[in-house]
Amino acid sequence: MSDTYDKFINLVCEIGQLDSIAQLLDWDSETYMPGNGLHVRADQLALTAAMAHERRSSSRLGDLLSQLEQSNLDPVQAANVREIRRLHDRAVKVPAELVRRIAHAMTLAKDAWGKAREASSFPTFAPHLEELLTLKRQVADLIGYRTERYDALMDDFEPGITTAEVAAIFASLRGPLAAFVRQLTESKRQPDTSILHRHFPREAQERFSRRMAEAIGFNFNAGRIDVSKHPFCTGMGPGDVRLTTRYYEDFFNASVFGVLHEAGHGLYEQGLDPKHVFTPAGQSVSLGVHESQSRMWENLVGRSRPFWEAFYPECQKAFPQALGSVSLDAFYGAINRVGPSLIRVEADEVTYNLHIIVRFELERAMIDGKLAVKEVPEAWNAKMRELLGVTPPNDREGCLQDIHWSMGTFGYFPTYALGNLYAAQFFEAAHRAIPDLTDRIRRGELSPLREWLRTNIHVLGSRYRAGDLVQRVTGNPLSTEPFMRYIHGKFAPIYGL
Ligand code: ZN
Numbered sequence: 260m261s262d263t264y265d266k267f268i269n270l271v272c273e274i275g276q277l278d279s280i281a282q283l284l285d286w287d288s289e290t291y292m293p294g295n296g297l298h299v300r301a302d303q304l305a306l307t308a309a310m311a312h313e314r315r316s317s318s319r320l321g322d323l324l325s326q327l328e329q330s331n332l333d334p335v336q337a338a339n340v341r342e343i344r345r346l347h348d349r350a351v352k353v354p355a356e357l358v359r360r361i362a363h364a365m366t367l368a369k370d371a372w373g374k375a376r377e378a379s380s381f382p383t384f385a386p387h388l389e390e391l392l393t394l395k396r397q398v399a400d401l402i403g404y405r406t407e408r409y410d411a412l413m414d415d416f417e418p419g420i421t422t423a424e425v426a427a428i429f430a431s432l433r434g435p436l437a438a439f440v441r442q443l444t445e446s447k448r449q450p451d452t453s454i455l456h457r458h459f460p461r462e463a464q465e466r467f468s469r470r471m472a473e474a475i476g477f478n479f480n481a482g483r484i485d486v487s488k489h490p491f492c493t494g495m496g497p498g499d500v501r502l503t504t505r506y507y508e509d510f511f512n513a514s515v516f517g518v519l520h521e522a523g524h525g526l527y528e529q530g531l532d533p534k535h536v537f538t539p540a541g542q543s544v545s546l547g548v549h550e551s552q553s554r555m556w557e558n559l560v561g562r563s564r565p566f567w568e569a570f571y572p573e574c575q576k577a578f579p580q581a582l583g584s585v586s587l588d589a590f591y592g593a594i595n596r597v598g599p600s601l602i603r604v605e606a607d608e609v610t611y612n613l614h615i616i617v618r619f620e621l622e623r624a625m626i627d628g629k630l631a632v633k634e635v636p637e638a639w640n641a642k643m644r645e646l647l648g649v650t651p652p653n654d655r656e657g658c659l660q661d662i663h664w665s666m667g668t669f670g671y672f673p674t675y676a677l678g679n680l681y682a683a684q685f686f687e688a689a690h691r692a693i694p695d696l697t698d699r700i701r702r703g704e705l706s707p708l709r710e711w712l713r714t715n716i717h718v719l720g721s722r723y724r725a726g727d728l729v730q731r732v733t734g735n736p737l738s739t740e741p742f743m744r745y746i747h748g749k750f751a752p753i754y755g756l
Pocket of ligand 1: 553
């Protein structure tokens with residue numbers, strides 16, 4: 260049987276390597292590729308995608324899977340077989356012609372979305388959204404689902420979770436969260452955020468962001484930071500992890516918290532088991548768990564008072580003109596200001612999940628056919644009013660703000676909110692395991708938390724599905740309670756409640 264498993268793993272590694280090559284090409288096109296390289300790059304990416312698809316959907320892989328499913332496997336082998344079965348079935352069920360049609364529709368939709376957003380005109384984008392929804396419904400029907408089509412789409416990003424589970428989680432979150440936002444915004448005490456918009460020289464930002472990434476343990480022998488329009492993290496393997504960020508000289512948060520966020524993703528990638536590189540046992544579990552790592556370092560650690568007790572003096576030295584005379588309390592309040600806003604990517608920790616709930620409820624209704632495309636702008640604005648108390652003045656700042664729908668990624672947004680919930684639940688478990696964790700952070704010692712995450716989450720790769728991992732690491736199923744405890748415990752004192 261080990262001979263069969265070896266053949267299986269060799270094929271799986273080839274697929275992993277092709278994906279990794281595509282990621283490197285993608286990284287390059289977002290960072291250094293000259294504009295005219297676009298067509299050659301598109302051909303290169305199409306070839307690597309076709310080669311990976313051919314192997315993933317091959318009857319050879321199917322036969323190996325069937326043989327291995329009949330045999331005794333150790334836990335790592337079993338996890339690899341389970342996850343590759345899922346990917347193989349998806350690849351077999353969706354015909355290449357449909358994949359090609361989706362890629363084509365996406366290219367046109369992305370272009371139309373850009374123009375529609377520019378002109379703030381939803382009708383320009385509407386026919387493309389309609390087309391993508393039709394194609395994605397077909398994908399869901401081919402893959403199959405338990406209760407609704409949205410299940411099949413979400414499975415691509417957060418394997419194993421159902422729409423009903425996510426809906427129940429969001430239903431318990433939306434009321435209390437919206438009420439808490441109202442309380443905070445009505446409070447008399449409001450942090451002054453103008454200090455974050457003073458002059459922060461770019462070179463000082465580059466040095467300080469890099470220092471923050473090093474402080475949390477990002478290994479620059481196995482990674483680097485570059486500049487791109489939209490920040491991201493991509494891992495070619497645990498030894499080569501690339502982060503990107505952007506620098507605004509009139510805004511402190513973008514680079515420093517952006518780098519802490521992406522480096523959080525990066526620590527997960529660097530912490531994966533190199534023995535299992537290119538196979539599920541050496542790859543992250545889900546987008547939600549990935550996001551939990553970035554949000555934990557960005558927010559639960561990086562926007563905490565203990566963290567800045569350790570690093571604020573250094574920060575003041577890095578930006579003497581902007582922050583030299585600003586107290587730690589004023590700085591801590593400013594980086595934690597809460598307020599309803601129109602744009603998700605600028606949202607604070609408390610309102611962020613509300614933005615996700617808006618998208619989830621609309622997407623689910625669109626995929627179900629309960630919400631017609633032409634009614635999306637109005638439905639969007641109504642939900643923004645209901646949950647955040649703000650009304651977008653136009654579609655650019657409303658339903659056209661995110662690129663995801665033009666890429667056909669329905670079922671992706673919930674992973675952002677799940678990431679926040681997982682992060683709070685993991686963080687509570689870390690505090691139970693490391694009783695003096697707060698003091699350690701206060702002293703700038705971040706290795707205890709990082710090593711705990713590495714042992715309990717990173718190195719396990721996809722051995723457990725997200726739901727099982729949460730149960731295993733925290734002793735409980737996924738819950739909204741740790742997150743609600745966290746935001747009340749943190750923000751009530753800042754706002755004097
Ligand atoms: Zn992220």
